[in-house]
Amino acid sequence: MNPETQILAGLNGKQIEAVKTIDGPVLVISGPGSGKTRCLTHRIAYLISSGVRPENILAVTFTNKAAGEIKERIAALLENSPSSHRSSGRFAATPQIGTFHSVCARILRREIERIGYSRNFTILDEGDQASLIKKIMASFEVDTKRYNPRSIRSRISKLKTELVPAESYTGSDFYSKLVAQVYRTYQENLKKMNALDFDDLIGLTVRIFKSNPETLAKYHNLWHYILVDEYQDTSHDQYVLVSLLAQKTKNLFCIGDDAQSIYMFREADIRNILNFEKDYPDAKIVMLEQNYRSTKTILAAADEIIANNKMQMPKELWTENNTGEKIIVKETLNERDEANFIVYTIEELAAKGRKIADFVVLYRTHAQSRAIEEALIKRGFPYQIIGGIKFYERREIKDILSYLRLINNPSDIISFSRAVNIPTRGIGDKTVEKISFANKPGHSLIETADSLTETLSSDTKQKRGLAAFSKLIAALSEKAKKEKLTALIKSVIDQTNYEDYLKTIYAPSRDEFETADERIENLKELLTVAKKYDATKEDGLASFLEEITLLQNIEKLRDGNERITLMTVHSSKGLEFPVVFIAGMEEGLFPHNRTLFEPKELEEERRLCYVAVTRAKEQLIVTYSKYRRIFGTMEANLPSRFIGEIPTHLVRWEAGKDYEDEDVVEY
């Protein structure tokens, strides 16, 4: 078999069409379970086998996970097909595969000096962003009670996504004027501390490309073939970025599913995918409509649900799979009842031979997980919850990282203010503010702190603390130049006596959520990541920090063994499970209350429901509860309209069995 036929083997006609149309714009609409990743990876392999040099290919995804998966699968594909190219002497180059943010960060490390930042810039996460915005609001004496910093943050983010620069936005009404003012100061602050937020990664890249045609040309010459995954989730700035990059060759391949766009609230703009044909009139459109995942019943139900949406591309999903079981719908009395029903059903199905890992419980909001967890614990089932607390958001991780970030970027006031008082050195907001105020652009905060130390007359706690901190940072900075990351991180932990510090905070005084020991464990996890980094990458601290910041969750599964999975519907996108439970299918919860008055948002909820339903391979079980405790008060709910949208002949109503707790349930 020649490499080409080998790469195309096992693909259906549509998939082959999508893979083989290598020149010009291509849009692939891939229904759930239609082999999207397959199509994408085979296309990349096909490009390479037909003579395209790997380094001329750029593939952009939204998540690190997706990028990793694509890399792996391409490696496997090329392994199996010893194409003349790979073996022809040149050291195997690889295509550039990464998230929007990491690709842009890479570009910016090379190009950002053109717009007055330095290349060791810090990347702020959302928490840093929020606290900075809040501080700015406070400095304007804006009542942060009245004007929620979070919503200001999201307004600013929205503006940035729309590529509206701070300088040119003024705002019309009172609120947007406030937004404009905060936005401007915020941006000045970022510049001063040589920091970028997530939006800047995209926005500044676009700005450089627009203002420096020769820079853009460089990347045109590099990337001849561009592939974009999950195109329905691109925001305006990402859309512009892609358009710029693809401008020259127009070899743009976008794949996605408008029906699975569930991130509108994160500025995803569904119009990008709906207007592709307008943007590229000669585009080839391929519909992947054969589903390899679900039973006919599940697919039909999903199809009927989504048919209630107005905004969508028409498609005909079909499958050769069996009809399978009917969809089970169960009404329960309250959330504990619901949880018990789920657990008993799992028990029943497991007794019939289902593996524990076959089950997933999906819910609209994290808050729903607790009742289910409790029921699972009571019956002794192992489970894992996906999502929730992100690794890098953990206090202990942020603490240690703040030292590393400060060493990497001496202007990073956010990291400075965190590190300087960990462990407590008697230095609080007031002192930090003074230093921040006195600090001149281009000077390190430590220098400024040193001069402040000298002005302090008496030998106070502050004076000693500040001096000690300065000395520590100096020593660590030296270390950073010579030593590996793991050694550096260990030094930070040792020299700050961090473990002791943790133990004093989390002394068994009160029943803390997490003990000091658990937090120390997390630090070990950080060291593990650093170790991997030491072994494979030779570039330094800056790129490690970048990777950590852009890497939300650290893969902590490692035991792919028998566990029931619990997660929100959002985090289930792209996954599949033999048996899917959707819990809390109630009006007000799913669809969520806040979406009920905005048709666009209601349609997004419906797409979310569509995503949930199509995760199921063999069996779907939907539950809703008449009563549910929400924020402490008991509320009565009606079954979700989405249940009513499933044709009745596909449904079996589970009745009779009572799953109430033995304890008294009060209302």
Next chain:
DNA sequence: CTGTCGTTTATTTTT
């Protein structure tokens, strides 16, 4: 500067 206590406010979240 730090810890405590009442008050407030609750989606989803790839980076």
Next chain:
DNA sequence: TAAACGACAG
């Protein structure tokens, strides 16, 4: 309900 925040006293 519960966690997160801000005001206030030490």
